[in-house]
Amino acid sequence: MTLASELSFTPEVARATAPIHQRVKAVIPDIEWPVHAPYVDAINRLKQERNAVILAHNYQAPEIFHCVADIVGDSLALARKAAKTRADIIVMAGVHFMAETVKLLNPEKTILIPDLMAGCSLAASITGADVRLMREKYPGAPVVTYVNTSAEVKAESDICCTSGNAVEVVESLGAERVIFLPDEYLARYVAGQTSTEIIYWRGHCEVHERFTARELEDYREQFSDIVIIAHPECPPDVLETADFVGSTARMIDYVGRERPPRVLLVTECTMSDNVAVEYPEIDFIRPCNLCPHMKRITLAGIFDSLCRLEPTVEIEPATAARARVAVERMLALGG
Ligand code: 13P
Ligand code: SF4
DSSP, rough: OOGGGGOOHHHHHHHHHHHHHHHHHHTTTTTHHHHHHHHHHHHHHHHHHHHEEEEEEETSSSSHHHHOOOOEEEEEHHHHTTOOOOOOOOEEOHHHHHHHHHHHHTTTEEEEEOOOOOOEEEEOOHHHHHHHHHHHSSSSEEEEESSSOOHHHHHSSSEEOTTHHHEEEEEEEOOEEEEEESSSHHHHHTTTTTSSSSOOOBBTTGGGGGOHHHHHHHHHHTTTTTTEOOOOTSHHHEEEEEEOEHHHHHHHHHHHHHSEEEEESSOHHHHHHHHHHHHSSSEEEEOOOOTTGGGGGGGGHHHHHHHOOOOOOOOOOHHHHHHHHHHHHHHHOHH
């Protein structure tokens, strides 16, 4: 087994990684490639030896997203594709709740997350006990839980949703009112798209809550042709200012379909780098709000976890069984 200290940018590594380097040149400066390439080469070999796949969320850095990931996407796509993979080992290049969702859907497999501290402010905003209290307060109202929550919270829920299917999930219940947890802004956005009454919690994404409508208006003043696309975790006035609102996958689809000459993706800013690789002709304006949790995942961390097969994601079996039902109900809706 190669140790991290033995990795170096040899002519063989440069040759083996040249096609990948070529693809990401626009977003990874040449001067950085000798640092990334030895890890990229070693990780891609190790994946084969271990029969492992790497899942990467759209917010992962380009050297992960474009250079070592096998499956990329939004939370919904990662959950769906994770349910189908045949690999023995799955590495989640994303945050802890995503790795837990993968474990729920693949209880027999080894699920690795390179940093167990890769959390999420939404997931941290609510506990299973909070969900039970909400049920007591609003008896009979079904609980829809955003996937950005712990398995413990999912276990207390009727069904999960992502930002890509939240409205569809709420409407599938045919209820007059629904408890929607924990993202207040996503809940308010959903409330605007459906006649179902939405009871919400006051959890926020620490990345998206920082955007302001004023900031977006300033960009519009500066660039009259700018198209503003926002994630529904943003505050309501930000969403009102946007031209389009959608999950990270829908934002990317919009860019691919409409090809606006100039675009502002109002979300974690790494995503613009990843999309820019596909659409070099589009001018991306990148006000930078980074997710510190997503950024805990690095090439060095991925390499280390694949070598040691640690840290693994484990969920207490009784909790997992209940949480799985909520995730599978969502996936059964298809779409
Ligand atoms: P989606 O990729 O599902 O839109 O979620 C965004 C997010 O913040 C995940 O942490
Ligand atoms: Fe959580 Fe926001 Fe980071 Fe996504 S971007 S993982 S919602 S803190």
